[in-house]
Amino acid sequence: MPRVATYYQLLDNPVDVSATPLTLNQSVADTPAGGEGALVTWLAASVRGSGTAGFVTYSVEVNGNPLGDYLALEGTFPGFPDFPTAVQEAANTTDVRRGGNQLVFTVTSTTGDVLRLRAVMLWHRVNV
Numbered sequence: 015m016p017r018v019a020t021y022y023q024l025l026d027n028p029v030d031v032s033a034t035p036l037t038l039n040q041s042v043a044d045t046p047a048g049g050e051g052a053l054v055t056w057l058a059a060s061v062r063g064s065g066t067a068g069f070v071t072y073s074v075e076v077n078g079n080p081l082g083d084y085l086a087l088e089g090t091f092p093g094f095p096d097f098p099t100a101v102q103e104a105a106n107t108t109d110v111r112r113g114g115n116q117l118v119f120t121v122t123s124t125t126g127d128v129l130r131l132r133a134v135m136l137w138h139r140v141n142v
Contacts, residue, residue, distance in 0.1 A: 018140060020044055024117060025134035030061065031072070032128045035120040044140040045112040052105040052138040054081060054117065057098035060088040060127040068125035075118045076109045076136075088127055098132065110138050 024038040046052060060070040068088045074081040081103045117136065121129050 019137055020140055021135050021137040023133075023135055025056075025131060028130050028132040030128040030130050031119055031121055032124075033121065035118050036131065038117045038119075038134060040115045040117070040136055042110060042112050042115055042136075042138070046107045046110050046138040046140060051107055052076075052110045052136065053102055054105055054134070054136055055100070055102040056134040057100055057132045058084065058086040059098040059130045060086040060124075061130045062088055062125075062127040068127040070121055070125075070127050070129045071123040072119055072121045072129050074103070075116075075120075076105050077111065077115055079105070079109045081105055083122065086127075086129055098130070107138060110136065 022040045022042065024040050029036060054076065060068050062068050070086045071083060072086065073083050084101060086099060117134065119129065119131060
């Protein structure tokens with residue numbers, strides 16, 4: 015049986031996350047192929063209006079299953095107040111299910127910055 019990848023864009027424009035976790039909901043129409051894994055990708059930056067460098071640590075979960083803990087640094091590049099870092103993280107196929115799915119970003123520590131997220135995507139393989 016041939017296998018292909020499909021993806022869902024959960025977030026496009028930048029969103030700032032501070033004390034309240036960001037929950038992104040996505041309905042998956044095609045059943046993920048068993049044992050094939052899934053991938054979550056996003057861009058993250060630590061942003062503070064003062065222009066001084068800082069950081070944000072945060073965690074990410076898919077349907078209550080932790081993907082990991084991450085660090086977003088604030089760049090001090092002129093003209094780039096939020097110099098994003100691209101992140102891609104593998105998840106188990108069983109973490110993604112047909113129907114409703116939740117991806118949760120939670121700030122766990124900060125130097126006063128906020129976490130700025132954009133381009134959040136969920137990828138998985140399906141049998142066709």
